[in-house]
Amino acid sequence: METRQYTILVVDDEENIRWLYKEELEDEGYRIATAASGEEALALISELKPDLVVMDIKMPGISGVDALIKIKEIDKNIPVILCSAYSDYKQDFSTWASDAYVVKSSNLDELKKAITKVLGEHQP
Numbered sequence: 001m002e003t004r005q006y007t008i009l010v011v012d013d014e015e016n017i018r019w020l021y022k023e024e025l026e027d028e029g030y031r032i033a034t035a036a037s038g039e040e041a042l043a044l045i046s047e048l049k050p051d052l053v054v055m056d057i058k059m060p061g062i063s064g065v066d067a068l069i070k071i072k073e074i075d076k077n078i079p080v081i082l083c084s085a086y087s088d089y090k091q092d093f094s095t096w097a098s099d100a101y102v103v104k105s106s107n108l109d110e111l112k113k114a115i116t117k118v119l120g121e122h123q124p
Helices: 015-027 038-048 064-074 087-091 093-097 109-121
Strands: 007-011 031-035 052-056 080-084 100-103
Touching (some): 015 109, 038 052, 052 109, 064 080, 100 109
Parallel strands (some): 052 080, 080 100
């Protein structure tokens, strides 16, 4: 039986973070698309129909939290994992609409575990 290849949209204003996530997650077998801003992510959502969005919180323009709310308005079934270098956002009520919250690290093990868990919970 062939396993399904999931499409993940990585949204981060830092190019090296987008590149790192893309490389690491493609090695895990995911198809990766990237966006440099919340606005760019929102423009891609309808056309791309990703299985999951991994998004930074602090970005110029639309923040990750505001983009999360808009993504859920477009399609409430698209899971979103928020990533931030700041753990204090975890206590912010507005981040609770996300499916997971991961503190950024150069070691992507926690993010990969969160992706596996969230995709497993959102199986059709």
